[in-house]
Amino acid sequence: MANELQGRKVAILAADGVEQVELVEPRRAVEEAGAEVEILSPQSGEIQAVEGEINPTDTFTVDRSVSEASADEYDALVLPGGVANPDNTRSDPDSVQFIRSFFEQGKPVGAICHAPWTLVEADVLQGRKLTSFPSLQTDIENAGGEWVNEEVVTDQGLVTSRDPNDLAAFCEKIVEEFAEGKHEEQKRST
DSSP, X not given: OOSTTTTOEEEEEOOTTEEHHHXXXXXXXXXXXXXXXXXXXXXXXXEEEXXXXXXXXXXXXXXXXXXXXXXXXXXXXXXXXXXXXXXXXXXXXXXXXXHHHHHHTTOOEEEETTTXXXXXXXXXXXXXXXXXXXXXXXXXXXXXOEEOOOXXXXXXTEEEESSGGGHHHHHHHHHHHHHHOOOHHHHHHO
């Protein structure tokens, strides 16, 4: 994974309650592949990460508020999980529109664990196959997606995984998909 993403810019959209390992490991993977990474959030300043959904860990500096950013500025998007994190981002209209814009532009997106809640809110799952933390199955199916219980699933530039145990496969696959760039099929289906 040396330079596949050289010259690419990746956004990580996260809020308080982000599962730390689901932010740190994908960020490390895309940075090691040469990408420039920015952490965006509905809030400015810092976000509080957690371990195991509730135990506070580190804080992370937000590079920009999502309200100040545009999907046009990035080549790909990472959506880490944690229960509170996607709940915070899916209730923010700027975050929802930011996510939707990646799909409208056919740009690759990686979402792990509870992060597909934000995809449900962005209304981008119709006809897509994906995975997530198992408790999201009904939400995904109600949003028109096909939920499967697999380590990593790729569907037209959308990469999803179930939980932190799938991070190795998830990180490998997002680097591959982010290196491929835009997916015209994804753009047409939204």
